[in-house]
Amino acid sequence: MTALDIAQQYYRCFNDKNWAGMLALLSDDIRHEVNQGETRVGLEPYRAFLAHMDECYDERLEDLVFLTEPTGRRVACEFTVHGTYKKTDGDLLPARGQQYVLPAGAFLEVEDSKITRVTTYYNLPLWIKLVSA
Numbered sequence: 763m764t765a766l767d768i769a770q771q772y773y774r775c776f777n778d779k780n781w782a783g784m785l786a787l788l789s790d791d792i793r794h795e796v797n798q799g800e801t802r803v804g805l806e807p808y809r810a811f812l813a814h815m816d817e818c819y820d821e822r823l824e825d826l827v828f829l830t831e832p833t834g835r836r837v838a839c840e841f842t843v844h845g846t847y848k849k850t851d852g853d854l855l856p857a858r859g860q861q862y863v864l865p866a867g868a869f870l871e872v873e874d875s876k877i878t879r880v881t882t883y884y885n886l887p888l889w890i891k892l893v894s895a
Contacts, residue, residue, distance in 0.1 A: 765872035
């Protein structure tokens with residue numbers, strides 16, 4: 763599979779809530795660069811991140827657009843997050859089942875048919891505004 767195929771499968775797994783399928787596409791030393799917070803390295807921190815996100819949010823990604831670069835190792839993905847804020851996440855606003863639609867993007871790096879880096883970006887102040895309304 764190409765890096766593009768792997769990235770597309772990764773996001774299909776996300777939308778299917780197939781966390782095991784997502785984890786199977788990641789390298790053991792996956793570097794997860796989150797929008798807010800410290801970089802996490804390894805499958806266990808990634809597994810914990812997925813469990814936490816699943817507990818607090820119900821999200822589906824739509825309007826996915828994938829871009830690759832000439833070496834075939836990196837993939838960028840732009841998408842729209844359609845979500846429900848299910849459970850209060852840390853010191854963020856209280857969750858009351860608020861729904862939101864938020865543009866976001868990610869960069870993935872693939873080596874030896876495994877994703878070695880996931881970097882995700884979204885506008886947190888916009889998300890706060892959306893769930894505050």
